């Protein structure tokens with residue numbers, strides 16, 4: 001396939017789309033810049049995946065930089081964004097988002113919940129734009145594109161194996177940082193919303209794991225990228241694990257039924273260890289020597305500083321929290337003292353138990369709020385372990401009555417499973433584990449304050465515990 005995608009219409013459209021998008025974007029779950037008014041847009045790349053004509057739907061693919069109040073101008077984040085120093089993903093400036101806009105003259109009633117609005121002027125005056133993923137015809141078109149490797153304007157489609165066609169699509173109704181379409185019961189296509197230059201680890205790591213023969217992670221089937229102005233991953237198609245349930249839901253069900261969850265936790269520990277072992281074999285590792293642990297502690301302290309600015313409720317605990325970070329500065333670790341590529345945002349919601357009882361791990365994107373370069377760095381595997389340990393605490397805290405003993409048993413069983421499969425028990429380096437649990441709890445405070453303020457008391461209770469008396 002080598003088709004020229006018209007970019008003429010989208011560019012001309014931007015002024016008339018802007019008022020609609022300005023109102024619609026901040027309401028999307030995946031929009032990261034909530035709370036700051038949108039002040040403008042600029043187009044990074046555009047393609048008409050299906051030409052807009054009078055007979056049927058059109059599909060506009062846009063990479064859009066979103067300017068918001070409170071951002072420094074001239075510095076951009078997201079696709080194509082570099083600071084003056086050449087480092088990617090500057091902390092200020094407009095984030096870049098991927099939009100797939102459907103365009104119709106008269107959208108059918110089943111698209112009512114997907115409508116963005118009616119365009120009043122410009123080339124599309126009188127037509128309605130909507131979230132294109134909700135339109136079965138447009139979702140089918142996307143699958144067809146993924147079946148056929150090749151270029152389409154600024155987009156490039158690629159695949160690892162042949163892809164089935166003609167599968168009905170549904171939008172996944174999940175609380176997500178991105179958007180996903182399920183095709184039949186065969187595939188799930190994740191569309192990254194906030195996009196960055198470079199390969200997304202959610203493609204890079206599952207590809208590496210598949211290459212290393214690790215079957216704990218669904219192997220990418222096909223993907224698409226943009227190369228204008230720089231290569232960036234836009235979407236990944238992978239096998240849909242039919243009938244699976246995520247670890248978070250399973251844990252909550254076990255808690256509600258007063259059921260023990262240690263066997264599951266232990267198996268999950270083993271699965272995590274298998275993924276880490278395969279990643280260490282497939283990709284570079286470094287040993288954690290003094291300078292590295294200095295750097296880790298500095299980065300944690302800096303993240304804490306930024307978190308306190310965002311959520312001043314952390315202020316009374318800063319002194320206590322810093323003791324956890326300072327304890328690893330300059331330390332050397334006897335046991336598993338290495339850094340490697342890891343999951344980076346592991347929690348129970350990123351684990352799926354399949355009907356055969358096995359655990360799979362998904363969503364290797366890392367923490368969505370962190371710059372991509374940082375997310376692709378090697379890190380101690382204990383960071384992932386700390387993520388799951390925090391998750392057991394979250395589950396126990398979000399259930400009434402609070403059941404700390406349940407969480408403690410799960411945490412111990414998870415570490416047992418990890419030690420069995422890897423030969424390395426994370427509890428033998430308690431300072432490192434505490435530092436990463438603390439770092440994760442600080443991240444969660446910011447995440448919850450921004451996205452789910454009702455949940456803020458959950459990580460705040462961990463902050464009080466981890467800060468200890470010095471807090």
Ligand SMILES: Nc1ncnc2c1ncn2[C@@H]1O[C@H](COP(=O)(O)OP(=O)(O)O)[C@@H](O)[C@H]1O
Nearest residue numbers: 174176177178179188218239240241349362363
């Ligand atoms: N391979 C898969 N099979 C079945 N369900 C999946 C698969 N991958 C993801 N999911 C479901 O989709 C949800 C969102 O996927 P995820 O990769 O975590 O997206 P996001 O980064 O947007 O949070 C998961 O919580 C899970 O329920």
Ligand SMILES: O=P(O)(O)O[C@H]1O[C@H](CO)[C@@H](O[C@H]2O[C@H](CO)[C@@H](O)[C@H](O)[C@H]2O)[C@H](O)[C@H]1O
Nearest residue numbers: 176177345347348349367368390391394444447
């Ligand atoms: O799955 P995402 O990549 O979108 O991760 C983000 O959202 C998570 C919540 O959906 C958030 O996880 C936190 O809440 C979970 C319960 O809902 C809990 O199990 C996790 O331990 C806790 O961190 C995650 O931090 C955030 O990056």
